[in-house]
Amino acid sequence: MAVKLMGAWPSPFAVRARIALNLKSVDYEYQEEDLGNKSELLLTSNPVYKKVPVLLHDDKPICESMIIVSYIDEVWTDGPSLLPSDPYDRAIARFWAYYVDDKWFPSLVDMAKAKTDETKKEATEKVLEGLKLFEEAFVKCSKGKPFFNGENIGYLDVAIGCYLGLIKMADLMMGLKLLNDKTPLLAAWGERFCASEAVKDVMPEQERLLEFVKARFAPQAAQ
Numbered sequence: 001m002a003v004k005l006m007g008a009w010p011s012p013f014a015v016r017a018r019i020a021l022n023l024k025s026v027d028y029e030y031q032e033e034d035l036g037n038k039s040e041l042l043l044t045s046n047p048v049y050k051k052v053p054v055l056l057h058d059d060k061p062i063c064e065s066m067i068i069v070s071y072i073d074e075v076w077t078d079g080p081s082l083l084p085s086d087p088y089d090r091a092i093a094r095f096w097a098y099y100v101d102d103k104w105f106p107s108l109v110d111m112a113k114a115k116t117d118e119t120k121k122e123a124t125e126k127v128l129e130g131l132k133l134f135e136e137a138f139v140k141c142s143k144g145k146p147f148f149n150g151e152n153i154g155y156l157d158v159a160i161g162c163y164l165g166l167i168k169m170a171d172l173m174m175g176l177k178l179l180n181d182k183t184p185l186l187a188a189w190g191e192r193f194c195a196s197e198a199v200k201d202v203m204p205e206q207e208r209l210l211e212f213v214k215a216r217f218a219p220q221a222a223q
């Protein structure tokens with residue numbers, strides 16, 4: 001069965017799909033997209049959003065990173081499941097995965113784009129509030145195990161973990177320490193997540209990501 005992923009190296013969303021494929025030991029072809037000049041295959045595979053990632057499984061496209069992660073979990077059933085087996089735990093994992101994209105990541109973007117100290121402070125507070133919520137969610141979801149999903153990286157780990165590179169970038173560029181002594185469990189989880197086999201080779205390289213983020217956000221912030 002042919003598996004192909006269209007992604008872009010700095011994209012946290014593409015990273016999610018790559019981690020899920022690694023966790024399930026799926027062999028796949030990777031196509032790096034130039035988002036300034038999208039391939040015909042990307043445009044026809046994701047005509048609604050025209051975004052990466054797109055997974056092509058036997059030429060059938062699947063779009064939206066967390067839908068892709070669920071799909072991978074359902075199709076490749078060997079090995080540990082990415083979603084908890086208990087329906088309530090599964091609902092909670094989905095809830096926080098929705099929140100991280102719906103509320104938390106937009107605050108991180110607002111923080112990076114902020115033009116005044118006031119708006120920067122407001123966005124930074126929202127980012128930190130979200131991280132506190134993840135710390136509390138980690139206690140409940142992990143039940144004392146190393147990952148949100150328990151012994152192994154799962155759906156919610158991938159949903160939040162894909163942003164760890166950008167959290168680091170915000171720290172470096174704005175002189176912050178977003179994961180700090182108020183979120184000790186989340187900070188330790190982040191280290192474990194990034195060091196794991198399925199993750200370490202697909203997370204964007206720090207120097208390269210820093211250049212990319214600087215080019216994208218620094219000129220706007222300076223305006």
Ligand SMILES: N[C@@H](CCC(=O)N[C@@H](CS)C(=O)NCC(=O)O)C(=O)O
Binds near residue numbers: 010012013052065
């Ligand atoms: N909700 C989408 C977001 C995907 C997304 O925003 N992808 C960006 C790259 S990080 C993209 O393809 N942008 C191209 C564009 O907006 O034209 C997902 O989770 O897959």
